[in-house]
Amino acid sequence: MWTLVLNCGSSSVKFALLQAESGETALSGLAERLGSPEARLVLSQAGQKTESAHPDASYAEVFALLLAELEQLGLREQVGVVAHRVVHGGEKFSAPALIGPDVLESIRACIPLAPLHNPANLAGIEAAQASFPGLPQVAVFDTAFHQTLPPVAYRYAVPKEWYTEHGVRRYGFHGTSHAYVAQEAARMLNRPLAELHLVTAHLGNGCSLAAVSGGKSLDTSMGLTPLEGLVMGTRSGDVDPNLHDYLARQAGLSLEVVTDALNRRSGLTGLSGLSGDMRQLEEAAVQGHAGATLAVEVFVYRLAKSIAAMSVALPGLDALVFTGGIGENSAGVRAKVLNRLGLLGFALDEAANDAAVRGVAGQIGRPGSTPALVVGTNEELMIAREAARLLTPERPGSQQLGSNTLRAVTGGLA
Numbered sequence: 099m100w101t102l103v104l105n106c107g108s109s110s111v112k113f114a115l116l117q118a119e120s121g122e123t124a125l126s127g128l129a130e131r132l133g134s135p136e137a138r139l140v141l142s143q144a145g146q147k148t149e150s151a152h153p154d155a156s157y158a159e160v161f162a163l164l165l166a167e168l169e170q171l172g173l174r175e176q177v178g179v180v181a182h183r184v185v186h187g188g189e190k191f192s193a194p195a196l197i198g199p200d201v202l203e204s205i206r207a208c209i210p211l212a213p214l215h216n217p218a219n220l221a222g223i224e225a226a227q228a229s230f231p232g233l234p235q236v237a238v239f240d241t242a243f244h245q246t247l248p249p250v251a252y253r254y255a256v257p258k259e260w261y262t263e264h265g266v267r268r269y270g271f272h273g274t275s276h277a278y279v280a281q282e283a284a285r286m287l288n289r290p291l292a293e294l295h296l297v298t299a300h301l302g303n304g305c306s307l308a309a310v311s312g313g314k315s316l317d318t319s320m321g322l323t324p325l326e327g328l329v330m331g332t333r334s335g336d337v338d339p340n341l342h343d344y345l346a347r348q349a350g351l352s353l354e355v356v357t358d359a360l361n362r363r364s365g366l367t368g369l370s371g372l373s374g375d376m377r378q379l380e381e382a383a384v385q386g387h388a389g390a391t392l393a394v395e396v397f398v399y400r401l402a403k404s405i406a407a408m409s410v411a412l413p414g415l416d417a418l419v420f421t422g423g424i425g426e427n428s429a430g431v432r433a434k435v436l437n438r439l440g441l442l443g444f445a446l447d448e449a450a451n452d453a454a455v456r457g458v459a460g461q462i463g464r465p466g467s468t469p470a471l472v473v474g475t476n477e478e479l480m481i482a483r484e485a486a487r488l489l490t491p492e493r494p495g496s497q498q499l500g501s502n503t504l505r506a507v508t509g510g511l512a
């Protein structure tokens with residue numbers, strides 16, 4: 099059985115058709131700039147990429163193209179489930195859920211918590227339900243993995259009713275990636291996940307840390323929204339909570355303007371005045387660009403400081419795991435971070451670090467030091483596995499799809 103994994107954004111769809119067991123991928127791709135004259139579809143299959151223009155294409159048109167492609171590959175009948183990445187599941191979802199009216203309603207109820215992402219996820223789900231009738235559709239939530247956080251980690255020190263009445267707490271994101279790389283780290287260390295204490299660092303355009311103990315998230319750096327925590331490509335991460343007030347009084351800036359700037363014009367972009375792209379900044383820093391140098395240094399300093407803080411959530415630290423575009427490829431960032439973290443027992447193996455780029459996983463710490471691992475994330479595979487675990491009766495932790503259970507699963511409420 100093949101699983102079609104969909105990640106629907108406001109104007110894009112990323113997709114992959116894969117086997118949950120083996121990870122074999124028959125087709126993957128990206129449709130972007132949907133609804134605009136520049137809309138295009140990129141398909142990757144057997145190492146070959148093809149690109150085509152589809153002006154003003156909608157989700158429905160992209161799914162029709164996908165179906166035609168599946169037909170051509172002779173795989174249309176073998177797709178058993180459509181699995182969707184959904185960004186925010188609030189406190190309701192600590193596991194994947196079979197999508198039915200109740201689950202759709204719950205995803206809708208989380209829109210205030212993720213006003214940019216959840217509406218796009220919902221629109222994608224509804225279009226997929228129309229395009230792939232009869233197939234079970236599963237929602238896999240970015241926030242679900244972090245639902246094991248204890249109150250000491252998820253509560254903010256603010257008036258209690260902000261939590262009880264408005265859901266103001268730390269939720270955390272990138273859960274699928276943190277969960278996947280924790281499993282991979284256990285495999286690489288040849289130790290059971292159940293006995294490992296890890297800090298996982300997902301460093302891409304968005305960046306977050308998680309403290310993972312026995313496969314469970316105990317703390318994470320992102321919060322109510324994905325703006326909190328580390329310095330990111332265009333997001334500020336932590337700032338003084340009085341910033342909005344100060345800028346309103348001093349510069350007459352509105353809530354919307356400050357929020358937009360913190361999300362889109364801050365982080366590496368804001369610090370460097372050049373770019374939010376780490377690769378470009380590292381190249382510019384070598385050429386002597388002062389803004390790029392500062393941006394990389396602030397990114398690394400805040401990251402190292404947060405890793406040290408995150409390890410407080412764990413009874414011990416068995417390994418640090420780097421993943422995401424920066425974590426998997428920037429030997430420079432990894433080296434700078436580990437060199438700041440000698441107090442946690444890290445010592446860099448420079449040759450191993452330089453070799454762990456472009457998809458090469460590995461241990462980059464010297465023998466006898468605290469292990470530091472580079473692991474390629476694979477959110478699509480993890481989403482497919484989660485969907486399979488929900489739907490396949492014989493798997494541990496899975497649900498039977500009898501009518502009663504179906505109702506329970508469709509409720510999907512933790």
Ligand code: AMP
Pocket residue numbers: 301302303304331374375376377378380422423424427428429
């Ligand atoms: P992601 O969101 O996971 O695709 O990660 C995107 C980030 O990874 C961007 O900041 C890229 O510049 C960064 N990245 C990708 N490749 C490299 C590389 N070879 N060196 C440094 N950063 C990289």
